[in-house]
Amino acid sequence: MPNVRTKVWNIVKDIWSLKPVLLPVLVTLLPLPMVTNSESKATRCGYTVIVMAVLWLTEALPIPVTSLVPIFMLPMLGVSTAKEVSSSYVTDTSMLFLGGLIVAVAVEEWNLHRRIALAILRLVGAQPNLLMLGLMLPTWFLSMWISNTAAAAMMIPIVGAVTSHVKSVVIEGGTENPDDLCLLATKDKDVHVEMQKGERVVLTSVSKKSDEKEKSNDVNSTPKSAQYNRSPSRNSATPDALKMHSKLSKALALSIAYAANTGGIATLTGSPPNLVFKAVIDEAFAQAGKLYDGQEWDSGVNFTSWLLFALPISFLTLILGWLWLQMFFLRCKQSCDCFRKIKSDRDKEVREIIAKEFKALGRITFAECLISILFISLAFLWIFRDPPNIKGWGDFFPKRYVSDSTPVMLIAVLLFVLPAKVPAIFCARKSDEDRYTPLLTWEKTAEKVPWGVIVLLGGGFALAQASGRSGLSKWFGDSLEFFASYNPFVMCLVVSLVVASVTEVTSNTATATLLMPILQELSIAAGMNPIYLMMAAAVACSFAFMLPVATPPSAIVFAHGYLSIPDMASAGLAMNVIAVFILTVGINTWGNLLFNFATIPVIFQEILKNQTLIGPVIEPIESMFNVSKPLV
Template identity: 25%
Template sequence: MKSRKRIIHLLIGPLLFALLCVCLPHSVFTEFETRAAVGTIIWMAYWWVTGPVDYAVTAFLPIALNAIFRMTDMSSVISNYADETILLLLGASIISVMWENTGLDKRIAITFLRLIGSSLRTQLVFWFMLAAVLSAVLPNAVVCATITPIAVAMLKYIGMDDIKNNKTASKILLTIAYATGLGGLASPLGGAMNLVTVDYIQKITGKEYMYSSWVVRFLPIMIVLILINILFTIRDVKRTEMLGGSKEYFVARYKELEPMSYEEKAALILFVLATVLAFTRQLYQGILPGLKPAYVFIICAIVSFLLTNKKGERIMVWKNVQGKIIWGLMYIFAGGLAAGTLINKSGAAEALGEYISKLDMKGGFVTVFIILTVTLLMSDVTSNTATAAVAMPLVISITQGCGLNPIPYVYVASVGVNLSYMLPTSIRAIPVGYGLSPKYMFKEGWKITVLIIVIMSIVCALLLKYWPAFSTV
């Protein structure tokens, strides 16, 4: 980026912050802290999209601005930079370095290309469905953190090291981000945001909510969303577009591989062990309640430094490993969490909710459209779970105040809570940490966001009107 252009982008960020602090309607955001929180989000979004500084540097803005303007208690902001998910990402990153040190990354890449083929369309559909299916029953951060390095290993093998400037590589990582977010909507097990929703439904009805009811009611929505996402992703991909060579070429390269070495086996076992333990936590959490997925990955990362090869040499040495760890990934993720904390703790989210509650909503398409739009955009600037915690009680109080059955509108809000596409916050920070450009994410994200809001508003309004089960538990 040219020096003059960079300086302009640098100045526009704080200018937007100042304008929002002054110009946001005081009748809605009555406190300066709430306006400053919104201004912080916009400043971060602008710098992430335009990139006048490193993305990780932008991630520290919540700390700097909160220190000056005191929007909320600093400890609640700082804690995001040591969040459990940050440790999970650190552990996964160290294990990925072990792949590179042992040559396992090359073997994994050739294996995936041999099995899936090199058609870009096929690759995109495969990664989407894999991430979406796993995210339906597992935490989406864990799914994204384990699948993304595998995809990156494949891309690097075929020469796509510069993901930021490679449209094909960027599209694959963006597809994984979309799918891990969408997959969580399929069942209550897809993430903490859905469990928050289930808790509110149980409070409304006064009885236990069956998870099978969620799956049935969201099935038609999931079918439509999967089709929209896949068609949007492959819309500009030609049938003849390939990744590297033909499938036959990668089959031949696979046959040329040497037998798996001891070091490769050790790297693979650690990855599989960490992944399986993270994905099956419910089987042992009663015995080891403290062994959460984040700590499983950290333990396996520690073990990687204890192993030696057949010559007695350590496979992993911190001095050599630290330069290969993707530190920016963790800071970008933490910055998104911190921004969400500012929005929620400052009262900005609550102020917006109170304003919406005063709108004369009478149910039907307009109400569905407003709920979807607000929850989806909130999920883009804060975590899905935080959005659910703020949005669900508001949706319930608004609909009950209007004399409406709140259940279908809670379902509608769940769609918005689970979906977000534009900014590198929450799980979308993971592919950005591996090289995906936030500018590309925003460029594609706003298009699919508009598409999703319009189509889902129509679909949910039709389900509300013509499918009685959508209004029950």
């Protein structure tokens, strides 16, 4: 019997290994009647959506590869021209994202992010609540500007070193073993983060001796395992002490994932779903404006308006997440009493570890100073391009000529121009010294920029545009018309909860891509400002706190080895509820003040009045099961 089971299991594994071949063929052939028995553009676009949704969800093909499907499928099905589809892959929004990634590469290349993180950690000691906050704040801030994956991968070795040392000095009587500090000495360049499936991550090694290149910005990943150098204990520990240490380790590890995920909410470039939302809403306003008065209208969604709306949500989620982790893992009074001992007995030692690591970075370099200046300048240019109620520097140019991509590309180009150190020319040059070294080289940039994410965004933009212009989104909106009778507050809450649940098991970018056009049409049909539901869904796409497969930061902390899936799920469920609550309150208070959700823009009012659709006239969409009748 065991032999039979083994043989059956081997057959299943053999078949599953052919998933990249079998699944694309099956998902292409099974819904084919939708195409062969219908001339409707909406139906044919629906076929493309089904194929891509299944491939995205199952990851039979790498997610960026699936994102290339619209380039050949939409033109061949007669939904859009090849020129229209291809133009969606290089847009103003994708250039904004690319520029932000290049700036992030420069920050990582010169270790400025590590200096910021250690500087904040120097301000806190070994008290667990402050230590956790000291880890979360730099992770949160850095993930606004650099990859969430890179921010988490940089901070996890620090967590490992801190927990290892706490175990040494508190549980095991203060072992002064230098090997206990090996994790803290591990630089983020030693963290090999291999992305292989969608947006998941594998930490194959975190070793001081590792010479593998970091790939923390890539989009393809599968969580596996992580190996950390740990020295053997000199003394045995009591069960209560081990339990205390385990709780601290879990809390600190999860705090990194939560901070990385929430930090990406705060800025428009911080997370891909934010950019998917901007691209879809900009297209909706532009098309509706052309129908209304022949002009392309501005949606009003830019870096500044997003920051004013999302930063408070991000910060409140961070603080409540910090409090929740303390309550969930450190609620035991006995543990808290033991932790207080750290403050009085060993706080100085932990501070010395962090100070030693900070000192190892050396004095701040010319390159770090220059990048800091460029970084602050970029933030200034973004915020003051089109600030609310006052004139910004964008007003000095013709209307709609400059956007948020303009300053970021200016700064990105300057990174390849400005020197990393004072040029060694004339009498200042030593014989073996390079005369000029730029802050960034293209070789380093090409290696670290996650090109797959850019392709993923492009595929999402192409699919969203085709769904809107073919009428598929309108059909979905009409099918959900019963939902429009609900109170807008209830609709927002339901949408946020559904999106936060879906994004636990699939790519948040793919989720945003599939839902944004539908929510746009649903909002218009319900007589609502489309920004309302779409913005709520975009933010909720970052509320993936429960499973290690949900986001790269979650996969990284899971691979660290201190957490189990039940740990993540039990803590993350409440965290999802907390985050959705903050989002619902925020979008209905200061969000309404910023975007005036109570009033539907006049261009959409005209569409409702005339029953005019954005894009061409829609043909009836037909079912793949009964192609002779329209779907109800």
